[in-house]
Amino acid sequence: MNKTVYAIILLLLLLVGISSFVYGLFMIWQPLAYMIGGLFLIILSTILNQAYDNTSERGEK
Numbered sequence: 001m002n003k004t005v006y007a008i009i010l011l012l013l014l015l016v017g018i019s020s021f022v023y024g025l026f027m028i029w030q031p032l033a034y035m036i037g038g039l040f041l042i043i044l045s046t047i048l049n050q051a052y053d054n055t056s057e058r059g060e061k
Contacts, residue, residue, distance in 0.1 A: 026033075
């Protein structure tokens, strides 16, 4: 077998294996990802709310 064909087959097997592994982790951890994502959005909205300067709308300096 040619080295190039062998290398391509190995790369394809590696990519299929990695994608299968990642997809399996996604199926297992999907609910956890939603919980972590939700907490991240809650924390981000809280930080943005605290960082917002609401005194500029009232004309105060």
